[in-house]
Amino acid sequence: MLYLAVYDIEDDRLRDKVSQRLIRFGFERIQFSVFVGNLNPTQKQKLDITILKLLEKVDEQKYKYMTMPLAESYVYKADWLGKEKPSWDYHCGNQHTLIL
Template identity: 45%
Template sequence: MLLIYDIPDDRVRHRVSERCKDYGLSRIQYSAFAGDLDRNRREELMLRLKKTLGKKEGVIRLQPVCSRDLTLAKEIAVEGA
């Protein structure tokens, strides 16, 4: 699964990223995490993130990705150029 978010408030954005790490997700971009969670853990995480966001402005999207598509994923990364 892929979890992405757009949250303007630095404090809330940081708390959301910490929650994602708590659930074992890996950061793939500044506001994007990926990982494998069963249905119950996904629901639990989304409830916690909803509470974390509260009434602050922002969008959090959890996008399922099938196992087959995950195996087809490619990445290009250049470090410290």
């Protein structure tokens, strides 16, 4: 399933750790604090545990983090302005190589 991950984290080091974890799980950064990636249920559970471990020692007032499932049919209807549009075919599993 395709997921959107977004966060607002005050601490620079923690914010970098979260972004690196998302990238390790195959997410692509589409804006500074916005990522998109495809995960199966096991991977999603592992990601949730990984991020929770990073955030559990931090005051909840100092961060916001969210993952949201995205329906493939809506992803292709997204309006995109600016630099490189995300490779929706890759993220939806319709293309097997990501070309950046």
